[in-house]
Amino acid sequence: MGNRSPDVDEWFAAYDNPQRDLVLAVRAAVLDADDRVSETIKWKAPTFVYKGNIASFYPKTKxxxxxxFHRGAEIPDPDGLLEGEGDVSRVARxxxxxxxxxKRLALQQLIRAWIALQDGEG
Incomplete structure (x- = not known):
């Protein structure tokens, strides 16, 4: 897909974690949700972006x-995928x-909901 970053590919090449294949599968699900989503390395981890930071992996989890999700509290989550009670961020596990x-469909709906919010449609 055209929205995959060579920098993130390089990060994954060096990523030594028993959950590597699962993290790669989550990456694919996020990027396949919408071609406008891109990725970069921020905070030493793959981060998905569209008109701002959407979500970052926590790479140390084994x-x-x-x-x-950096601003997950703002994203409509009718399926209850996101965990957390904070004012800003939420986590999907x-x-x-x-x-x-x-959880794939719910994850992709969260990504699309973020895009709609950023485009003033949500």
Whole structure:
């Protein structure tokens, strides 16, 4: 896909974590949600962006894939995918490939909801 970054590819080439394949699968699900989403390395981790930071991986987690939505409290989440009670950020956790498949649509809807908010449609 055209929205994948060579810098992020390079980061993944050096990423030594038992959840690497799961994190890559989450990456694909996010980037496949909308071609306008891009990625970069910020805070030493892959970060998804569209008119601002959407979400970043927490790369040190070894038991699951963790994706922190920087302004997740603002994003409509009808499926309840996001965890957290804070005023700003929320976290999505994926335990394994099966869990990601169950949550894929909800994850992609969150990405699309962020885009709609940034475009004044939400």
């Amino acid at each position: 038991t699951h894939a963790s994706l922190m 994926f335990l394994d490939a099966d869990d990601l498949e169950v």
